[in-house]
Amino acid sequence: MFYLGHMLSTLFVLGHNAFKSGKSITLMHFLTLKDFDKGFIEELLNLASEIKVDYSKYKESMANKTLAMIFMKTSTRTRTSFEAGVTKLGGHAIFIESRVSNFALGALKDEAKCISRYTNLIMARVFGHQQVEEIAKASAVPVINGLSEYYHPCQILADLLTIKEKKGSLAGLKLAFVGDGNNVCNSLVVGCSKLGLDVAVAVPKGFEPMEKNAEITYNVEEAVKKADIVYTDTWVSMGQEKETKERMKVFSPFQVNKKLMAKANSDALFMHCLPAHRGLEVSDEVIDSGQSIVFDQAENRMHVQNALMLRLLGGV
């Protein structure tokens, strides 16, 4: 059960009155972890663990409920984990690919408003973060950020659950992020610092994260020293394809390979949000090693998102 205090503070921060079928409701959106406190995140992780071990209690918890999934970028894990997750909770998910819908013809706020009249929740993967904010502003139902240029909060919920499962607890651990300081890195800095993990980020100059609650260094070995977790992400995020050539050059000293992993703690884990570009940001020997927990991370996307959807729908 969630504490009333968390609920009230969160609703106060995020809530606004919206009208659906003439009824006034208070909405809570999930656009960035910055809007949520430690207690809220911990409760979500606990709920996710409970759901994960036994879905039977929750199999009707989204009965007659629909999730709209708006995709302006491609996806494997986000689409599949949300869609399969909704099925496990007894609901229905609609995949809305922006290029074959009318987003190019109508104003984003108008399209979002219409979608929210048919559905109970919206998840959106967008280019600019302001697009998911615009969808949330127009929506009569809660909106979840499924990745924007600034943040990827669902990924970090899954990551925190995975670390907790593997290490037993979160506070006091050191996570080293090596690579590009953008959406995944920003959300890691926010989520980890709220839950008491120390974060060291090693980036090339000019690729620092927007979120600063971390040790920022340009030296990879310094970042991974004494790390319990080494995390990386692609060097070329979706939408940055034109910069590929330059990025390959700048990021080449930032590969996570066996030599770098040897500088971390001997029981350090390797994490990656995926998709991974083998031979670039990570070597095959690391991603395929016993230290790698990338597929557990991927699976946990579904369980944490299911907990999140139930929470936003107000059913738990």
Ligand code: CP
């Ligand atoms: N990690 C993640 O969000 O994967 P997709 O881009 O495949 O959805």
Ligand code: NVA
């Ligand atoms: N930084 C990557 C994350 C993919 C899950 C991107 O935005 O493409």
